[in-house]
Amino acid sequence: MRERFIAFFSGLGHPFTGALIKLGFATRFFLALLRHSPMAFIRFRLTIREIWFAGVLSVLIIAVSGLFIGMVLALQGYDTLVRFGASSSLGILVALSLVRELGPVVGALLFASRAGSAITAEIGLMKAAEQLSAMEMMAVNPMARVIAPRFWGGVISMPLLAAMFSVMGIFGGYLVGVQLLGLDPGNFWSQMQGTVDLRFDVMNGVIKSVFFGIAVSLIAVFEGFDAPPTPEGVSGATTRTVVTSALVILGLDVILTAFMFRGI
Amino acid sequence: MKRGMIDFWVGLFVAAGIAAILFLALRVSSASSLPARSTYTLTANFENIGGLKVRAPVKSAGVVVGRVTSIDLDTQRYVARVTMAMDKHYEFSRDSSAEILTSGILGEQYIGITPGADNKMLAQGSTFKLTSSAIVLEQLISRFLFSKAEDGSSNTEK
Structure with missing residues (x-):
């Protein structure tokens, strides 16, 4: 029985078993990370440094991209809405698309490429330089000292960055809609306020960004920890972080959206 | 970068993030669903x-x-x-x-x-x-x- 079970899985080929082994290791890694997480909060200074590294340094790209995306949304949306004489709904279009989707999703994609790749490269190089082994030799658990603060720094930063992205996007939409295209500012804001719902739109957007933060941070620290300790290994792990994060973000987005907005 | 400066920037970052969420909650949206009690x-x-x-x-x-x-x-x-x-x-x-x-x-x-x-x-x-x-x-x-x-x-x- 046992031989047939093993023969069945080895018959599926190395790529499949390799992926299964990696998934199993990632799950074990995640549980160990959760077990060592209290250290990240007891010695919060370590986590603060990682919030600075992952969050503060990403503010500029998040703010600028948000502003531009909001401006593009307003320009494109105006072009369509004005045909139906509904250009006063531009605020609704910009705010809903940003708060529900673009803020969390594009914010998380940018976060993965800006901060996630940096975290992976940092941990991978620490591993390549045997710093993690040196820590273990000194009875310092790298899980508590290196991995957990980076993970929680990313998880805390992501919702804040997504909210900043949405706010900058709405500001960009306001600049284009009101200042450039000459819509009425009162109409722009009041229609937006009347339609965007606190619980269904804003809270769901924040919940989404928390999930994306967990996913991206976990992938980033795991790929760094799992990277072969060679230059190619680290570069490959960095690439995998960005690619896997992007796929996981978009896949999770479908699932979360189906849960949140079905039937409303 | 000095430790105090990192704390300063992280504090500013968290404050800006919370301000952004509050802006979305108060200025952009409205709690249209009435509270269940009243x-x-x-x-x-x-x-x-x-x-x-x-x-x-x-x-x-x-x-x-x-x-x-x-x-x-x-x-x-x-x-x-x-x-x-x-x-x-x-x-x-x-x-x-x-x-x-x-x-x-x-x-x-x-x-x-x-x-x-x-x-x-x-x-x-x-x-x-x-x-x-x-x-x-x-x-x-x-x-x-x-x-x-x-x-x-x-x-x-x-």
Whole structure:
């Protein structure tokens, strides 16, 4: 029985078993990370440094991209809405698309490429330089000292960055809609306020960004920890972080959206 | 970078993030769903609800006084039963009527309440006696076309 079970899985080929082994290791890694997480909060200074590294340094790209995306949304949306004489709904279009989707999703994609790749490269190089082994030799658990603060720094930063992205996007939409295209500012804001719902739109957007933060941070620290300790290994792990994060973000987005907005 | 500077920037970052969430909560959106405590439920039966949806507003004289919480079909009489959560601040007399109206030609549908003159008020769980259904555009058009066709046929007979 046992031989047939093993023969069945080895018959599926190395790529499949390799992926299964990696998934199993990632799950074990995640549980160990959760077990060592209290250290990240007891010695919060370590986590603060990682919030600075992952969050503060990403503010500029998040703010600028948000502003531009909001401006593009307003320009494109105006072009369509004005045909139906509904250009006063531009605020609704910009705010809903940003708060529900673009803020969390594009914010998380940018976060993965800006901060996630940096975290992976940092941990991978620490591993390549045997710093993690040196820590273990000194009875310092790298899980508590290196991995957990980076993970929680990313998880805390992501919702804040997504909210900043949405706010900058709405500001960009306001600049284009009101200042450039000459819509009425009162109409722009009041229609937006009347339609965007606190619980269904804003809270769901924040919940989404928390999930994306967990996913991206976990992938980033795991790929760094799992990277072969060679230059190619680290570069490959960095690439995998960005690619896997992007796929996981978009896949999770479908699932979360189906849960949140079905039937409303 | 010095430790104090990192703390400063992280503090600023967290403050800006929370300010962004507050901005989204207070300036961009509104908590349109009334809190559960301060409401009472009323029901109304309609022959046809048209495109009325759950969470549609209930308005009286244009002021939002409640929300539609559920819509289902009464299988005894085959009419739509609409349940509404009404704001406790507003009470309506027992002979008030409810009708389904449309904001604009293609806008969303909502329930409009026309107050009556009775001294007794509608209490928790009571039902509107007078209702009028949604105007279904297709029915209006077909009625108009049929009446035109009848006019046309009567004209040719003359």
